[in-house]
Amino acid sequence: MxxxxxxxxxxxxxxxxxxxxNWEENNMEIIGEAKNGLEAVExxxxxxxDLILLDMKMPGYSGEEVLNIIEENNIGSSVIVISGYDxxxxxxxxxxxxxxxxxxxxxxxxxxxxxxEQVRKKYSDRLEEKGIVRQKDTTEQIKDRIxxxxxxxxxxxxxxxxxxxxxxxxxxxxxxxxGVGLTSYINHIRLEQAKAYLLAGYSSTQAAELVGYHDVNxxxxxFKKAYxxxxxxxxxxx
Numbered sequence: 001m002x003x004x005x006x007x008x009x010x011x012x013x014x015x016x017x018x019x020x021x022n023w024e025e026n027n028m029e030i031i032g033e034a035k036n037g038l039e040a041v042e043x044x045x046x047x048x049x050d051l052i053l054l055d056m057k058m059p060g061y062s063g064e065e066v067l068n069i070i071e072e073n074n075i076g077s078s079v080i081v082i083s084g085y086d087x088x089x090x091x092x093x094x095x096x097x098x099x100x101x102x103x104x105x106x107x108x109x110x111x112x113x114x115x116x117e118q119v120r121k122k123y124s125d126r127l128e129e130k131g132i133v134r135q136k137d138t139t140e141q142i143k144d145r146i147x148x149x150x151x152x153x154x155x156x157x158x159x160x161x162x163x164x165x166x167x168x169x170x171x172x173x174x175x176x177x178x179g180v181g182l183t184s185y186i187n188h189i190r191l192e193q194a195k196a197y198l199l200a201g202y203s204s205t206q207a208a209e210l211v212g213y214h215d216v217n218x219x220x221x222x223f224k225k226a227y228x229x230x231x232x233x234x235x236x237x238x
Contacts, residue, residue: 002028002123005049007040007066008082009058013105017053020109026120037061041069049077051100051119056083056090063090067097078122080115082107138163139177142170143185150189151212156182191226194219198235207231 004023006014014033023029031047034040038060044052052070056063063081070077081094084105094102100122101115142159159182160167174182190211197207208219208231223231 002026002050002120003031003047004028004051004053005032005034005040005043005047005077006030006053007034007037007043007058007063008053008055009035010055011035013055013082013107016107017112020107020112021116022113023116026113026116028116028120037063037066040066044070044075044077048075050123051078051080051116053080053082056081056093057085064093067093067099071097078119080112080119138165139170139173142174142182143178146182146186146189150186150193151210153212154186187222187226191223194223194231195227195234198231199238201235204231204235 006017008014008017014035018030021028028051031049032043034043036059040052040054040058041061043049044066052066054063054066058066061069063083067079069075070079079094079097079099081090081099081102082105083090083102086104091102100119101111103111103115142163145159146154156167156171159165160170163170171182174180174185178185180188190213194207194211194213197210198204202210204220205216208214208216213219220231223229223234227234229237
């Protein structure tokens with residue numbers, strides 16, 4: 001959720017903002033209200049809001065002073081500036097500090113919600129950029145590839161080359177992440193699938209070919225090593 005702080009010295013304005021904002025629709029929650037600049041700064045420091053709706057003329061600290069504190073402390077909150085005055089100087093201040101929007105009182109519902117939607121889109125983009133919508137790392141990509149394409153000509157060497165990794169580094173990182181060596185994992189996936197083919201009535205030669213082993217003798221050896229029984233015996237006894 002995008003955390004929102006409302007800072008305005010007029011109670012009716014704070015209440016109006018609460019009532020007319022499309023908070024849930026924009027994945028936002030109001031985490032506090034401040035009736036002066038001092039309270040605003042304290043809440044900003046305590047609650048780290050993602051968005052601040054900030055009145056320019058408040059007792060304690062003015063809106064401009066709060067904006068300056070936000071900038072000096074690299075707080076990173078987005079700000080929608082609110083003002084009861086159609087004053088070009090206030091608009092310049094808002095622009096200077098990178099405010100998302102500048103909204104005049106009385107606050108128009110549509111104007112406010114357009115600004116909230118703009119903030120929501122900004123935060124969605126930021127999450128993607130930071131990888132909070134996480135891209136799979138190379139090791140995960142390789143594991144997924146093995147799970148899908150186990151019957152292809154896959155090996156530690158070929159995968160390391162394809163993904164521009166050192167073979168030894170790939171081997172270590174895969175084992176650290178999954179608790180099994182990459183070559184052992186390829187064999188495990190192939191052999192488990194081969195068991196299904198054997199139970200379905202395929203011969204050892206057919207099962208071996210279907211899961212990526214082109215030497216049936218090698219297939220039989222590693223099958224027996226893994227399960228303590230030959231492929232043909234496994235099929236007949238299951």
